[in-house]
Amino acid sequence: MRNAGLGSWPARRARMAPRREAFTFDGVSTTYEEVDRRTTKLARRLEELGVRHGDRVAYLGPNHPSFAETMFATHLLGAIFVPLNFRLTAAEIDYQLADCGARVLIHAPRFRSDHPSTVSLDDYEDRLAGGAEDPLDVPVAIEDSALILYTSGTTGRPKGAVLSHANLLWNTFNLMVGVDIAADEVALVSAPLFHVAALTQTLLPTFVKGGRSVITSRWDVTACLELIERERVTWMFGVSTMYADLAASPRWRTADLSSLRVLLCGGSAVPDAVIRTYQDRGLVFCQGYGLTETAPGATFLEAGDSVRKAGSAGVPVFLGDVRLADSGEIEVQGPNVTPGYWNDPVATANAFTGDGWFRTGDVGRLDDEGYLHVVDRVKDMYISGGENVYPAEVENAISDHPDVAEVAVVGVPDPRWGEVGRAFVRPRSGGSLDPAGLREFLLPRLAKYKIPVHVDVVAELPRTGSGKVLKPALRRLPLP
Template sequence: MRNAGLGSWPLRRARMAPKREAFTCDGTSTTYGELAGRVTGLAHRLAEIGVGRGDRVAYLGPNHPSFAETMFATHQLGAIFVPLNSRLSAAEINYQLADSGARVLLHAPSHRAEHDRAVSLDSYEDWLAGGSADPLDVPVAIEEPALVLYTSGTTGRPKGAVLTHANLLWNTFNLMIGVDIASDEVALVTAPLFHIAALAQTLLPTFVKGGHSVITSRWNADECVTLIERHRVTWMFGVSTMFADLAASPRWPAADLSSLRVLLCGGAAVPDAVIRAYQDRGLVFCQGYGLTETAPGATFLEAADSVRKAGSAGTPVFFGDLRLAETGEIEVQGPNVTPGYWNDPVATAAAFTADGWFRTGDVGRIDDGHLHVVDRLKDMFISGGENVYPAEVENAITDHPDVAEVAVVGVPDERWGEVGRAFVRPLPGAVVDAAGLREFLAPRLAKYKIPVYVEVVAELPRTGSGKVLKPALRRLPLPGSGRPDRR
């Protein structure tokens, strides 16, 4: 085949195992042979409405097999896939459509945006059925762009990170080396596919090995248990809050999790209490570290070290390297790293060091070759001349038996410059008292690290990727009852 990119994957997999299940969603399954035919038909339909090499095809909607079909069809034509975050506002979506210059938008009926070439997924099956079955083999080199993924945009406008076919291929190699993926894997794909982790850390590696991906349109802890038991799921990826929700589900104590070989977690630091909840069930719980720009794996904690090095983000991936700058900032290099940002040479130049290493914006430390992610550079605050890393404080607070999750930010203070402000979400039915929490933290943290302000909340604001939106928390006015004493 002249197509060396992802667009060739459905046909390559179909000729090896055409009758094996590729995807299951809402009770409907598709084999690899059926999928290859559907992708080719869809590629012809996209070509009929003007999609060609280098054009951008956007997709807006919840997780569904049509997401993967559209991506592979786009890549069959040498075009670039732009998955849009379905949780964003219309204005944010329209900005990304305009910035990427998307030629076509495929969207779920529940998600609409301004575009003159929009195809609604409510007519998707009929539209796809009219596509030709004639084979396509557009020449595509692995160095060509495959995806444009917009970053969360917690400050300013989001940037479109470009990932090449090679970036995704090398990330797949790295993941398969770290996890020992087998051809009989059953992956539960419940994190949103419009973010790189669910796509590149579960669906694509499972696809390459000919495994079975069970796709859900939304996250629900109880439904997760049902699907694990029904399909004998062997592995899944999730962010910390998802795994915390699952462990807090009423179904957790009696759930049959015996089929699970490994659980992958990333996206943010994982509290020790969450890790212990899974290890106490005898489950292999592995963390990793990465970014959209690293496709996404930069480090991985292999199963053999998952207990001994629990809490670590692991060692650099096999085909990749990592170093710490003088500031402690994590810098990475490797074939999985983005070539830059879409139509943004200024941001691209700022993202790399003079000798070509990608600057992550995260602070880390290395212990026995294993990376520990301390915090975001921009999240650190200085209190009385001392650096305070909110992730460390959050980890200590989450050890409290009544705390489900917490976010800590630095806020201005006349005496200390900045002090901590903690937003705490208790477990269902639990009560968290500010004074009691400070007493709990006293033997665990230095005094200057203990938050001056502690507020109990029902939920935390989040980005589309599920990360806590700390800029929104920083903008909230301080409680009107006056400044409590720092103890």
């Protein structure tokens, strides 16, 4: 094969274990042989739509086996896969489609777009049925771009983080070193696949080992517990909120969780009480630290240390290094680190130090054994339910309100979501602002998780001597 990238994985897996099950969705399973055949046929149909090496193919929809098939088919052609966050508004999605210059958009029926070349998942099987089955052999180098994953931008515009096939391969290797993944693994994939962690920390490593991924279209606590019992799930990834929801379920104490070997958690800090809840049930609860730009694993806390070092993000992954700048900012280097941002050389240059280390924007400390503890963020970004929220983007949207003169947004603690937004808004002279009305104004402009839960109408904002808003002072203010 001249394809050294992810597009070759279905064929490589099919020749090793053709009849082993790869995906299960709504009780229906697909073997590796079938995934290989379906991926090839889809790639031929994408080729008919004009997709060529280096083009972008976007996907918009909830978790489904077609997500993985579209990704592999895109990579068979040497094209770049762009998974979109279906929680975003139409305006946000349109911006990302235009920015990446997607040749084709494959989307779930409930999503509409003016993109000139779209394929609805309603027509997916019909399209697939007509695809040719003769294998493709498009040259794809391991250094070629594989994914563009959009992250909210600190300047109010999202940036497309590029991940190469090599980034994804080495991240898979690092994860498999940190977790003893077996060929009989059954992974529960219920976190959204448009996020890097569900895709690269769960589905791809399971695929490489020839295990089975049980894919769910959405997060549902009751369904999750039922699937763990029925499918004998062995491992899963989730953010802190998901694990808190599971532990709060009335079925938590009686659910049969005996098949679970390891639970992975990332995306935000995990409260100690949540970790203890799982450890008290005898479950292995492993945390890690990373970013979209690191594919995402930068550090990992292995099973053997999961109790002794609970609350730590672990040590650097096997093929990767982490250091702290003089300011305490965490910096990462390794073959899993992004080459940069799509069509944004300025952001790319700013993201790296002079000697090539990626600046994470997070502050950490290393204990006397070299374990990383993430303690703060250099940037103002906060994480709500595992979703990154950048205040600048929210502030831009709020500023569009005709009665808003000035606004500052910060993240504040929340018992369910970890953090939520709190907006301090100064109205225009003579104007008046209703917090509920402002949130209503934001609904078509921002994804729901970005809309501040708390809105304070204030006469002025605290400032430094140079005129900058003192956000630390705002964070310290008690909630009314």
